[in-house]
Structures are given as structure tokens and as C-alpha cells.
Amino acid sequence: MIKLFKSKLSVKDKAITTLPESDDYFVALGGHRGKPALAAVRVGEMVKKYQKIGVADGDFSAHVFSPVSGMVKAIEEVILPNGNACISIAIKNDHKEDCENGTVDFEELTALNFSVLLKEFGIVGAGGAQFPTHIKYRLQNRKVNCFIVNGAECEPYLTADYRAMKEYAAELMEVLSLVNVLFQPAEIVLAFEKQYKDLNKEFNKLAGQYGFPFRIKLLEDKYPQGSEQQLIKVITGINMSKGVPPVEKGVLVNNVGTLLAIRNSFALKRPVIDRIVTVSGDGLQSSGNYRIRIGTPVSHILRALGLEQMAGDREIVFGGPMMGHKVTDLNSAVQAGTSGILLLERKKRESHPCIQCGYCIDVCPMHLLPLEFAKAAEHHDHSAFEAYHVKQCVECGACDYICPSNVPLMESIRMGKREVQIL
Structure with a gap:
């Protein structure tokens, strides 16, 4: 792991505020992991919130819902910031907030129908991966020994999860109480960095009121440690391979934002159509944590926050500076996994030949050989990518961050x- 520069102070203490609505929304049908959803509306059709x-x-897919009422203007292919192509539905907001009534109806919540209801609500991971959450809860009679709440937010600038924990601690404990009743894990562990230790008192007080097996795990203020595999290793000592469902080892992991989305869906019996996003960057006066509807284009966000003039000479990144994706189309829209929108100063990066220092190997949390991926990319060696x-x-x-030669390792990967x- 590595120590990154701190850049959360300008936004960490800014309370969540709601961004004004946009006139136009662009809702991706393939913003989640797995197969894209199939369009259920037509161009010219009026839709409800x-x-x-x-x-x-x-x-292995997820339902998608309209964040507003209005008219479907277009259904067309777009390229997402991560480079994937998918169909997007463009909706002209009529600002009437005409709502679909009774979107999901259920009388009793049980361990058996929990996964079914998660799919009906279209819940996907809010931590960035946007994995369809209902699949995680198909336990097939397997016991949950440890339920982990992922509050790790180790990327620079991002504080959306911190503010969510700070402002919605009671709601988070409410959904954890539900998890405890339905799945009876041996323990529930909330994990976040030491820089967020001010949260300890409130969560421990709430845990005392509920009485379920709960503890807080303070993580080192280092990067990276927010992936499932790393958290599971730190908290339980279990080594997990990527692609192996944690529940096979008796572990379930959910991001803070995902759990709050679950809580709000069950409380309202409606899908979640917005999320908390950190807007920050280099020298921004309008940095903050905002509740933004899914499908909101970045052009509207910049305009609403008075940042349009800065966009021309800045790199716009969805997510964090380490794992995020650069945005070139200002119609690119917020998705369920968009934790941040950053405006960063453009920096010229000049690459040099690898000096075989091995720093990339030292910092890799998965114990891989990143330098071999650069070699494989240079020669388009498919077998080497698989072999390593x-x-x-x-x-x-x-x-990529640690490389003294600026070898484009992430590009190769x-x-x-x-x-x-x-293949």
C-alpha cells in the first residue's frame, strides 16, 4: 500500500446538499456490471418518475428507472467514461414530478424474498463496480459469518461515503439491523480509515441501542484498501481470489452507499434514482457533496455550480484520481457508481523505458506483475495477459502512480x- 497526498479537507466538512434538477437526463442501460438492460420505452413516449x-x-443484469417525468427524446448508443458502449435513454424533464405509483409491492420481507426485491428495485453497487446487488444475497443456505460494511474511501478528494456515514448513521444502522434479523451474521463490521475516526462515537452509541454484534475496524490511511478482497483479508484473515463470491467463505460485503440505497428503497417501496457525489478538484471554490439524480449530465453539474469556465482547461474525471475515468463528452451522466466528479489540472506525462525497479510489484495489492502487462501490451501478446x-x-x-518512468501501466492493463x- 502507498501513502497518498491528502486533499479531502476542503470538502470533508461540507454537508450534503441537493443539486438543482437538469432539463435533460441521459440514463445508461448498461451502467451496471453484467448484461445491459433492454429498453422498455419508445422515443416520444411520456414517462413518469x-x-x-x-x-x-x-x-446478471439490473432494471433501470427514470429519475424524472418527461418525454423520451432519444434512445441511442453512447460511449461511457470507462470506454464501454451501451444504449442510453435521453429524457426531457417536464419538471412535473409525476410519479409512478406502487412501483414494488410486498407485504413481508424475508431472507428468501430479499434478493428478489433487490432485483425489482434495480439496486447495484454504489462503490464503483455497480455489481447487481441481488446476486450477492443468493446465499443458498450458506451461513454469513461476517458482514462487512465498506466505508473505505481512500482515494484523494472523495468524501461522499464519509458524509453519508456522518449524516445518515441512524439510517445505516437501521438497515444493518434488518440484515442482522434476516441473515443473523456472527458479526457486523463497519470499516473505514482512521482519518474518519470522529464517526466512532455515534456508531457505537447507535449499536448499543440495537444490540446486534457490531464493531468498527479502523483502517490505515493508505491506498488501496477498498476492494472486497483486501477488506476481507484485513478483517477476517481470509485470502480471496478475484471472481470468487465472498459468501462461499461466509462473508458478505456491501458499500455504505449501497446499503443506504437498500434502506431507502425498502422504506419507500421505490427504486433509488439519485446518489451522493463529491464534486472537487484543484482549486475549486464550489467543491462539495451533492445529492444528484442518476442520469444528470456533467454539463448541467458544471453549469449549476458555476464551473463551466474551468472545464476547458481541466481534466474531468468520474470517480477518484486513481481509479476514475476521464470524461470527454459533457453529456456523460452520473451513474449509480459515480462517487465523484473531479476537475483536475492537466499535467503533461512523459513516459520513459521501464528501469526494472520493481516498485509496481511492491505496491500491487493482488501480488501481480504489472510490468509484464506493459510488455504484453507492447507486443499485443494475448497469452501473456492471461499467463500473468x-x-x-x-x-x-x-x-501507475508509483512508477518513476511513467510507464502507462493502467492503459496496458x-x-x-x-x-x-x-478471446
Whole structure:
């Protein structure tokens, strides 16, 4: 792990505020992991807020819902910031807030129907991976020994999860109480960095009121440590391979934002159509934590915060500076996993030949050989990408950050994953 520069102080103490609505929304049907949803509306159709506009295509997929009422202007292919192509539904907001009534109806919540309801609500991971959450809760009679709440937010600038824990501690403990009743884990562990230790008192007080087995795990203020594999290792000592469901080892992990989305969906019996996003960057006066509706284009966010003039000479990044993706299209829109929107100063990066220092190997949390991926990319060697297990990479970017020669390691890794996927 590595120590990164601190840049949360300008935004950490800023309370969550709601961003004004946009006139236009662009809702991706493939913003989640797995198969994209199938369009359930037509161009020219009037839709309601909370209406299902995309139907999950099979099990490893997720329903998609309209964040506003209005007219479907277009259904067309777009390129997401991560480079993936998918269909997006453009909606013209009529600002009437005409809502779909009774989106999900259920009388009793049980361990058996919990996963089914998560799918009906379209809940996906809010931590960035956007994995369909219902799949995690298909336990098939397996015992949950440890339920981990992932509050690790080790990337610079980002404080959305911190503010969520700070302002919605009671709601978070409410959904953890539900998890405890339904699945009876041996322990529930809330994990976050020592820089957030001011949260300890409130969560311990609330835990005393509920009485379920709960503890806080303070993590070192280092990067990276927010992936499932790393958290599970730190908290339980279990070594997990990427791709192996944690529940096979008796562990469940959910991000703070995901759990709050679950709580709000069950409380309202409606899908979640917004999320908390940190807007920050280099020298921003309008940095803050904002509740923003899914599908809101970055152009509207910049305009609403008076940042349009800065956009021309800044790099715009969705996510954090380590794992995030650069945005080139200002119609790129907030998704369920968009934790941050950053405006960063452009820096010229000049690459040099690898000096075989091995720093990239030292910092890799998955114990891979990143320098081999650079070699494989240079020669388009598909077999080398597979031989050195490129799929195991969690794309934390630590190798790229530490490299003294500025070898484009993350570029090589992402290219390798695309090429291996095609084979």
C-alpha cells in the first residue's frame, strides 16, 4: 500500500446538499456490471418518475428507472467514461414530478424474498463496480459469518461515503439491523480509515441501542484498501481470489452507499434514482457533496455550480484520481457508481523505458506483475495477459502512480482486459 497526498479537507466538512434538477437526463442501460438492460420505452413516449424504463436482460443484469417525468427524446448508443458502449435513454424533464405509483409491492420481507426485491428495485453497487446487488444475497443456505460494511474511501478528494456515514448513521444502522434479523451474521463490521475516526462515537452509541454484534475496524490511511478482497483479508484473515463470491467463505460485503440505497428503497417501496457525489478538484471554490439524480449530465453539474469556465482547461474525471475515468463528452451522466466528479489540472506525462525497479510489484495489492502487462501490451501478446492473470487486477492504479518512468501501466492493463475478454 502507498501513502497518498491528502486533499479531502476542503470538502470533508461540507454537508450534503441537493443539486438543482437538469432539463435533460441521459440514463445508461448498461451502467451496471453484467448484461445491459433492454429498453422498455419508445422515443416520444411520456414517462413518469420511478418508471421502469429498462428491463433486466436475464439474471446478471439490473432494471433501470427514470429519475424524472418527461418525454423520451432519444434512445441511442453512447460511449461511457470507462470506454464501454451501451444504449442510453435521453429524457426531457417536464419538471412535473409525476410519479409512478406502487412501483414494488410486498407485504413481508424475508431472507428468501430479499434478493428478489433487490432485483425489482434495480439496486447495484454504489462503490464503483455497480455489481447487481441481488446476486450477492443468493446465499443458498450458506451461513454469513461476517458482514462487512465498506466505508473505505481512500482515494484523494472523495468524501461522499464519509458524509453519508456522518449524516445518515441512524439510517445505516437501521438497515444493518434488518440484515442482522434476516441473515443473523456472527458479526457486523463497519470499516473505514482512521482519518474518519470522529464517526466512532455515534456508531457505537447507535449499536448499543440495537444490540446486534457490531464493531468498527479502523483502517490505515493508505491506498488501496477498498476492494472486497483486501477488506476481507484485513478483517477476517481470509485470502480471496478475484471472481470468487465472498459468501462461499461466509462473508458478505456491501458499500455504505449501497446499503443506504437498500434502506431507502425498502422504506419507500421505490427504486433509488439519485446518489451522493463529491464534486472537487484543484482549486475549486464550489467543491462539495451533492445529492444528484442518476442520469444528470456533467454539463448541467458544471453549469449549476458555476464551473463551466474551468472545464476547458481541466481534466474531468468520474470517480477518484486513481481509479476514475476521464470524461470527454459533457453529456456523460452520473451513474449509480459515480462517487465523484473531479476537475483536475492537466499535467503533461512523459513516459520513459521501464528501469526494472520493481516498485509496481511492491505496491500491487493482488501480488501481480504489472510490468509484464506493459510488455504484453507492447507486443499485443494475448497469452501473456492471461499467463500473468490480468483479470485478477482490481485497477487500483497504485502501480501507475508509483512508477518513476511513467510507464502507462493502467492503459496496458485495461487494454489487456479488453483483449482477453474478446478471446
